[in-house]
Amino acid sequence: MASWTERLEQLRSHRAAPWIGIALIVVSLIVLPFALASVGTAWVRITNLAILFALLSLGLNIVVGFAGLLDLGYIAFYAVGAYCYALLASPHFGLHLPFWVILPIGAALACVFGVLLGAPTLKLRGDYLAIVTLGFGEIVRVFLNNLSQPVNITNGPQGVTLIDPFRIAGVDFSRTDSLLGLAFSGPIKYYYLLLLVLVLAIVVNLRLQNSRLGRAWVAIREDEVAAQAMGINTRNVKLLAFAMGASFGGVAGGIFAATQGFISPESFVFVESIMVLSMVVLGGMGNVWGVVLGAILLSFVPEILRYTVEPAQKALFGRLLIEPEVIRMLLFGLALVLMMLYRPAGLWPSQRRKREFSETDHG
Amino acid sequence: MQTAHLLEIRHIDKRFGGLTALADVSLSIDRGEIYGLIGPNGAGKTTLFNVLTGLYVPDGGEFEFEGASLVGLKPYRVAESGIARTFQNIRLFGNMTAMENVMVGRHVRTRAGAIGAILRTRRTRDEETAIRGRSRELLAYVGIAQQAGMLSRNLSYGDQRRLEIARALATEPKLLALDEPAAGMNATETAQLRGLLEKIRDDGVTILLIEHDVKLVMGLCDRVAVLDYGRKIAEGEPARVQRDPEVIRAYLGGALP
Numbered sequence: 001m002a003s004w005t006e007r008l009e010q011l012r013s014h015r016a017a018p019w020i021g022i023a024l025i026v027v028s029l030i031v032l033p034f035a036l037a038s039v040g041t042a043w044v045r046i047t048n049l050a051i052l053f054a055l056l057s058l059g060l061n062i063v064v065g066f067a068g069l070l071d072l073g074y075i076a077f078y079a080v081g082a083y084c085y086a087l088l089a090s091p092h093f094g095l096h097l098p099f100w101v102i103l104p105i106g107a108a109l110a111c112v113f114g115v116l117l118g119a120p121t122l123k124l125r126g127d128y129l130a131i132v133t134l135g136f137g138e139i140v141r142v143f144l145n146n147l148s149q150p151v152n153i154t155n156g157p158q159g160v161t162l163i164d165p166f167r168i169a170g171v172d173f174s175r176t177d178s179l180l181g182l183a184f185s186g187p188i189k190y191y192y193l194l195l196l197v198l199v200l201a202i203v204v205n206l207r208l209q210n211s212r213l214g215r216a217w218v219a220i221r222e223d224e225v226a227a228q229a230m231g232i233n234t235r236n237v238k239l240l241a242f243a244m245g246a247s248f249g250g251v252a253g254g255i256f257a258a259t260q261g262f263i264s265p266e267s268f269v270f271v272e273s274i275m276v277l278s279m280v281v282l283g284g285m286g287n288v289w290g291v292v293l294g295a296i297l298l299s300f301v302p303e304i305l306r307y308t309v310e311p312a313q314k315a316l317f318g319r320l321l322i323e324p325e326v327i328r329m330l331l332f333g334l335a336l337v338l339m340m341l342y343r344p345a346g347l348w349p350s351q352r353r354k355r356e357f358s359e360t361d362h363g
Numbered sequence: 364m365q366t367a368h369l370l371e372i373r374h375i376d377k378r379f380g381g382l383t384a385l386a387d388v389s390l391s392i393d394r395g396e397i398y399g400l401i402g403p404n405g406a407g408k409t410t411l412f413n414v415l416t417g418l419y420v421p422d423g424g425e426f427e428f429e430g431a432s433l434v435g436l437k438p439y440r441v442a443e444s445g446i447a448r449t450f451q452n453i454r455l456f457g458n459m460t461a462m463e464n465v466m467v468g469r470h471v472r473t474r475a476g477a478i479g480a481i482l483r484t485r486r487t488r489d490e491e492t493a494i495r496g497r498s499r500e501l502l503a504y505v506g507i508a509q510q511a512g513m514l515s516r517n518l519s520y521g522d523q524r525r526l527e528i529a530r531a532l533a534t535e536p537k538l539l540a541l542d543e544p545a546a547g548m549n550a551t552e553t554a555q556l557r558g559l560l561e562k563i564r565d566d567g568v569t570i571l572l573i574e575h576d577v578k579l580v581m582g583l584c585d586r587v588a589v590l591d592y593g594r595k596i597a598e599g600e601p602a603r604v605q606r607d608p609e610v611i612r613a614y615l616g617g618a619l620p
Contacts, residue, residue, distance in 0.1 A: 231471025
């Protein structure tokens with residue numbers, strides 16, 4: 001007679017078991033926006049932003065996690081994608097191209113910028129590369145701020161407004177539509193679109209990681225001289241890392257511009273680059289799932305704090321003593337320090353990084 | 364016309380500031396031989412390797428590999444044309460497994476790019492299977508099949524040397540340049556290494572060998588050249604070179620009175 005534990009074991013080892021797990025995840029991801037919307041539409045927006053950051057982190061993961069090239073100006077590619085979309089789909093130039101035309105252009109343009117950044121920095125590593133990339137990020141932002149004269153291209157610090165939302169087959173992503181008695185608001189539509197893009201991005205990341213190219217990136221990270229001696233064209237392979245990473249930023253930027261309807265250089269400051277890098281490092285450099293986890297955590301925790309810190313202080317002291325923003329940065333810093341002390345490989349490290357940090361050297 | 368030489372090095376000079384590392388070094392290596400390069404520390408052996416493999420650009424002279432000049436080519440192009448090397452101070456990809464290290468060696472003989480990897484086309488998958496298969500064979504060939512899944516930095520010293528050879532062989536070289544492969548090995552390991560090198564030679568790969576272990580060089584090499592202060596002071600069969608007074612002076616600092 002089969003006991004209960006045996007039954008359970010049978011179920012778990014059943015061929016369908018992983019599929020049931022996946023089905024559960026899919027269903028909960030589909031239901032999620034409606035659950036969030038019932039709390040408040042703001043939470044759907046926050047989720048969308050989290051997914052955008054996950055996209056950025058996946059892009060940066062290619063550059064930093066796989067190829068080991070420290071990039072502190074990554075947000076510039078996000079800016080390139082966002083401005084590309086904004087300028088081609090807003091009253092600013094009177095252009096209103098459809099999004100499926102602009103997103104590839106944005107990705108390609110970001111690629112070009114990636115190569116522009118990569119080409120002069122090929123010989124640089126570590127600290128030196130970090131400084132140049134930091135400068136690059138700032139240069140892009142300064143240009144966006146100042147390219148309103150003599151010809152008004154970016155509209156300067158005021159930014160670009162009235163950016164077109166996505167439209168697919170007559171469905172406008174900025175309006176609420178009713179389908180089967182469910183209210184599909186704008187953010188919910190974007191959520192599904194973003195989810196789709198995220199899944200694609202994860203697949204691309206995973207496939208690149210386990211490919212000839214992925215191995216070449218890791219080899220360069222490990223020992224550039226040996227990689228060259230093994231016949232790897234380090235110049236091209238590095239440029240490819242920069243370009244591919246940048247294209248993720250370009251796509252994310254385009255979607256960002258469409259969801260917000262308004263962008264300005266303020267969205268693309270240095271701290272944002274650091275934020276994305278923190279997501280990659282905190283989640284687990286090089287591990288696709290860790291990076292996504294890092295992005296989602298670092299996007300949500302501050303928002304949750306924003307909604308809890310203020311009421312908590314009011315309840316305790318009767319007034320607001322410390323701004324939520326201050327506490328947010330305080331906790332953020334603390335979390336980073338603790339992470340580096342106790343889980344230096346990240347929350348969900350790749351197998352490789354885990355071994356790097358845990359195994360001791362022999363001979 | 365003599366195109367029999369696999370590698371022909373002519374009048375190579377290399378200076379670092381005021382230091383002459385290589386002066387007018389000429390030598391030629393024939394197909395199928397094991398050619399030894401010996402000399403005291405700092406004689407310029409590794410410098411010659413670095414010039415050959417494109418890490419350094421020579422200040423003068425030229426070298427031809429299978430009749431084509433390789434001077435000034437980038438290291439990856441040199442590897443492409445069929446010269447693979449190992450390093451004196453082992454340079455494995457420490458945080459990759461032994462298997463992955465060899466798989467990286469297959470890079471130069473495979474083609475899958477980003478698009479193929481993302482779409483995971485049939486060709487990419489087939490190529491990936493072939494890379495795995497060949498890498499596993501090579502690990503077995505050098506005798507470390509058991510360690511395939513270990514991080515290369517955790518391998519024993521001797522196994523790391525073997526892995527470096529396997530990784531170099533993965534590039535399908537015609538000339539395998541080994542920089543002190545027996546350094547730090549005990550007698551048993553050296554004997555095994557000798558067997559391996561003979562096997563590689565018998566399988567049609569020419570070997571250029573830098574080595575300090577005189578016994579190994581003398582027993583293994585078909586010909587040797589001796590470098591001293593960047594100059595070639597002797598060349599020929601090991602037994603003869605060993606008796607050369609110039610060589611004895613270089614190693615022992617002058618004949619006894």
